[in-house]
Amino acid sequence: MTRIIIDNLSHKFGSTPVLQDISFFVDEGEVVCLLGPSGCGKTTLLRIAAGLERLQQGKIIIGKTVVAEASSGINLPPENRGVGLMFQDYSLFPHLNVRDNICFGVGAGSPDRQAWVDNALSLMDVKFHAESFPHTLSGGQQQRVALLRALAPKPRILLLDEPFSGLDVTRRASVRKETLSILKDTGVSTLMVTHDPEEAMFMADRILVMREGRMIQDGTPTEIYAHPASPAVLNFFGTINTLSSNVADGQVATPLGNFETTDLCNGDAVELFIRPEGIQLEEDGLNSFKTVEEEDIGKSTKQSFEVVSAQLLGNVSLVVIAIPNRNKEPLMIEARMPGNFLPDKGGRVTVKIDPNQVFMFKASKDN
Amino acid sequence: MVVGLFPNLTRHRQLHFNSWVVASLFLSLLFIGPIFAIFFAALGDSGGLWNHLFQTVLPRYVTNTILLMFGVAIFSLVFGVSSAWIVFRYSFIGRPLMQWLLLLPAAVPAYLIAYTYTDFLEYAGPVQKMLRLYFGWQSVQEYWFPEIRSMGGAMMIMGSVLYPYVYVMARAAFFLTPASLYEVGMLSQRNLFWTVGLPLARPAIAAGLALALMETISDFGTVEYFAIETLTLGIFNVWLGMNNLTAAAQISAFAFLFIIALLVLEKKARARRRFTDTTSKAVSLQPKVVSGVRAFVCFLACSIPIIIGLLIPIIVLLGFVFQGYSLGLNKAVLDAAINSLTLAISIALLVVASAVFLGFVARFQGNKALEKVSALASIGYAFPGTILAIGVVTAGGAIDSGIYKFFYNNFGITYDGWLTSGVLLIVLACVIRFQAIGFGAVTSGLERLSPNLMDANLVLGRGFAHGIRRVIFPLASLSLIAGGMLVFVDVMKELPMTLLLRPFNYETLPTYVYQFAKDELLEEAAFPALIIIATGVLPILFMNSVLNKITWGRSKA
Incomplete structure (x- = not known):
């Protein structure tokens, strides 16, 4: 059963549009992530869904109830929508202890929910803190209390606004794992907002990518990663190597080799993207100073290039190589190699490119 | 994602004229009105005195x-x-x-x-x-x-x-x-x-x-x-x-x-x-x-x-x-003290109540414009008591004659007029003059709270009134008490408005001391003067500890 349907929603702040024609749904038990950069309207969308911001255009259905509809003027207040919302700053009530915070939305008349709270408290280590006040808790504990508080009234849909942004990087991974297991255990349908693609990939059954108030892709994490709908989606996953070229004979020629295309027409201007992790380098054993002749370029995908810099970032190494580019400045290409791969600066490496990590889009002005 | 800690929620909100908002506008008008009444009073004919004053x-x-x-x-x-x-x-x-x-x-x-x-x-x-x-x-x-x-x-x-x-x-x-x-x-x-x-x-x-x-x-x-x-x-x-x-x-x-x-x-x-x-x-x-x-x-x-x-x-x-001067707690001092205390307590309560009302409605039901109107309602602090007194007398007289006409014409009842002079007028003048203290306390109390707290309350299925009672009020109460105390202190020592507006024979501690000092008999009023100072000292000490908490509590937490 569908838990929430957002239909054709648009929203403006004054005359500035912040959300345009947003439509999507979240299914029973599904975790859906809204992924997008800061200021793309994600949080506003959550607030409209929760009823904290008045709907201006479109329709929202939660469960089977139309909770807000611009055309008919229906606008249920937030307290009657049956949504749970976890705020980015957690917004725990500072004057209430952990238990009272979690029970805030649970009426005394619902003993089963009270029992659920007791059970939840006993399962987590926050049990030891049931009587303590929010400011005495660590960030991770506060996050947990906020999550339990949102879950306690058994909401029809749970909304999470950047749930991990307040945590140290070191704690983030473990809290993320715990949060996901709580969500899956309770089976609650979840709509989560994040700007971190890794977080979205980890948490989501489905990712909705947003940019400048519009939805630009809706798909599983694998789909989003393997088949990005646009350069903007690609850009979310970090720096990417960009090359421009043209289609000729179903081929796109670049200084790094030729790539086949099926869906672009001959003569089209093309933007070609290669993920740094899609470039495999090998140290040229001879370390020769053989220069690459211009005519060689584009004929083979295995050539040797000069190393500009190489840095170890932990579990990967970041290597920048220079690609001769006709008479222009050489192209700087980034490659990410697993583990410790640090060729000498000025040394030479050969390049192998994983075609699955190469993406081509018809060049347009605004991507 | 970088966001302001407390985003301004009311920024884009449209004003919905519900009963809260209308009542709030009405109350603001009551507070701003007397200040404008001064100009109406000034439009009258002073019998050439103004020219004379201007030149001399x-x-x-x-x-x-x-x-x-x-x-x-x-x-x-x-x-x-x-x-x-x-x-x-x-x-x-x-x-x-x-x-x-x-x-x-x-x-x-x-x-x-x-x-x-x-x-x-x-x-x-x-x-x-x-x-x-x-x-x-x-x-x-x-x-x-x-x-x-x-x-x-x-x-x-x-x-x-x-x-x-x-x-x-x-x-x-x-x-x-x-x-x-x-x-x-x-x-x-x-x-x-x-x-x-x-x-x-x-x-x-x-x-x-x-x-x-x-x-x-x-x-x-x-x-x-x-x-x-x-x-x-x-x-x-x-x-x-x-x-x-x-x-x-x-x-x-x-x-x-x-x-x-x-x-x-x-x-x-x-x-x-x-x-x-x-x-x-x-x-x-x-x-x-x-x-x-x-x-x-x-x-x-x-x-x-x-x-x-x-x-x-x-x-x-x-x-x-x-x-040995001014030793006995005579009846006159006692009466003045009781008057002062009654005035100070009731005005402090009224100020805090109206400030809470204006502040909360503007914050949670209103928009930027209503916030401005509510803030304007506390402009009385800038006006000398003597000027405000003129304003409330003029406005009070107008209101009174309006009420009189209404009752007389519709019901044939004569109404004596409560607002032309008297204690009620002192109360009104003081509430207007010290409104800023209460309003400042309310807004500073609210500013320290994440606006999400009210939203969290709503999303958790509790209504607006519940949120005010169980979340906002407990968290802002310290500021409110502090504000109320400051008003109390200010009323306890207030002189010119009381002097101008009081009914015959109505004394507060300051007017009592004033009478004696005027006759160069300060020693006779030394005791009530000391009471005025003492009542001011204790709330200031309390205020200081509250302010310390507010100023530094956050950084300690």
């Missing part, structure tokens, strides 16, 4: 007002900023004591200190007596002694009780400036006060100074006693002395220029203060430990304003009591 006394009123403001500004800046810097920068014996003792002169109304100093320093007073005894002088011709009942005396005296406005603001600004900024100054071997502390605290100091100067314009007791003809005294004399309300309103309208200048100064300073008011968890600079001569200098510098503004007046008054 008005220039003197204006000159005196400006001179007095200038002098008070200097005294309160010197006292307030130097003491604030010393308690911030240096750790010396007695520093914790000084921190709050420095606040206490605010509990002494300027008119009381004027009365006591006059007694203290006059020819027959203890100081001159001692000098004569010591030097063997026989008569007034043999030596020169400064006259306290002068412009200079008024400047010093008022500065010594108004500097706490500057002190509080400056101290908070010094403490809230992150230590790292001072450390940069140290590393570059610059003078910390002139290069870091003062420039960053300047907006806060200006805001505090604006408040002190508003009090200066408002002052009636001191200038009357010292016979310094300022605008406020002029209004009072023209109204009561010449019995010409219209001319008094005309002078008031003229005094608007000063008020607007101060309001602009304060608003600008407040707006700029946001840059220095750091909400981050910055640590403030540790004070430098000093001992010996330097510690003594620190101690002495902090003591001077306390001695002038608090110690001497108390000693003088206590002296009278110990000499």
